[in-house]
Structure formats: C-alpha cells, structure tokens
Amino acid sequence: MAETYKVDAIDQKILSYLVKNARMPFLEIARECGISGAAIHLRVKKMEDAGIIAGSRMVVKPKALGFDVCAFVGVQLVSTNLYEGVINALKLMPEVVECHFITGEYALLLKIFCRDNEHLMDVLVNTIQNIPGISRTETFISLDQAIERPVYVKDKIMIKG
Numbered sequence: 001m002a003e004t005y006k007v008d009a010i011d012q013k014i015l016s017y018l019v020k021n022a023r024m025p026f027l028e029i030a031r032e033c034g035i036s037g038a039a040i041h042l043r044v045k046k047m048e049d050a051g052i053i054a055g056s057r058m059v060v061k062p063k064a065l066g067f068d069v070c071a072f073v074g075v076q077l078v079s080t081n082l083y084e085g086v087i088n089a090l091k092l093m094p095e096v097v098e099c100h101f102i103t104g105e106y107a108l109l110l111k112i113f114c115r116d117n118e119h120l121m122d123v124l125v126n127t128i129q130n131i132p133g134i135s136r137t138e139t140f141i142s143l144d145q146a147i148e149r150p151v152y153v154k155d156k157i158m159i160k161g
Contacts, residue, residue, distance in 0.1 A: 005046065010033055022056030066115055068114075070112075071140060072112075072140040074108070076134070082133030083101070
C-alpha cells in the first residue's frame with residue numbers, strides 16, 4: 001500500500017523557497033526555516049521520493065532567444081488510437097514546448113514558440129498539419145502573458161507516494 005506523505009509547514013516553506021529559486025543554497029533555506037542543513041537535505045529527499053519534487057531547471061525566456069510568437073494549437077485527431085504516433089511526431093518538433101491530452105473539442109493542446117508569424121505558419125502548414133492522424137487544428141496566438149508564476153504551495157497538502 002502506498003504511503004501518504006504529509007507536507008507540513010516547514011516543507012511548505014522549503015517548497016516556497018525552491019519554487020522561487022531552485023538554486024537557493026540549502027544552508028540558506030535552513031537558516032530561514034530555523035533547522036539544520038542536514039534536515040533540509042533529508043526533507044527534500046523525502047519530497048523527491050514521494051514525487052512532490054521532480055528535479056529543478058533553469059527558466060529560459062523564449063523572447064530573449066528570438067522566439068517572439070507564443071501560440072496555443074488545438075489539435076483534433078482522426079482517431080484517439082493514433083494518439084501515440086502523433087505524440088511521437090510532435091516530440092521531434094523543437095517548437096512544441098508543451099502538449100496536453102485534454103477534454104473538449106480538441107484531443108491535444110500544444111504550446112509552441114516560433115520566431116515570427118511566418119515561422120508559425122510554416123510549422124502549422126508544413127509540419128503539424130502533415131502529421132498522420134491529425135484531422136484539424138485551431139491556433140490561438142498569445143498577445144501577452146498576463147500571469148506567470150510558479151506552482152502555488154497550499155496549506156495541508158497530502159500526496160500519496
């Protein structure tokens with residue numbers, strides 16, 4: 001039977017620091033939390049083992065690299081049994097940064113970054129719409145990202161691990 005990991009107030013504090021800055025030294029977090037560095041290491045390890053923390057990464061701003069267009073693409077499939085083949089083809093596209101299997105009119109929702117509208121059109125017309133199993137797409141261009149924040153760390157989280 002899976003053991004339930006209870007996130008307490010100290011774990012929440014640790015998570016809030018790590019979500020804001022994954023490179024924050026554990027000793028600095030320990031000072032902020034009023035516990036030892038070893039205790040921080042142990043708690044982080046337990047949260048990793050429970051699947052609460054799944055690594056850390058640097059956040060690269062696409063616009064800083066010349067990818068000025070962010071778009072969301074709703075994808076309808078010919079049949080859901082073609083899902084795996086479509087996903088494998090999408091994984092080969094560096095422009096696709098997220099892919100969600102969703103409910104509603106579309107089977108998939110993609111988030112893609114392109115240099116400009118011409119690049120976006122090329123990706124849509126010459127790549128995505130040519131993937132076997134895709135019947136139709138609808139594209140939504142993001143004009144502005146009004147909210148960007150890390151995951152909210154809520155009180156009294158209980159995770160089964």
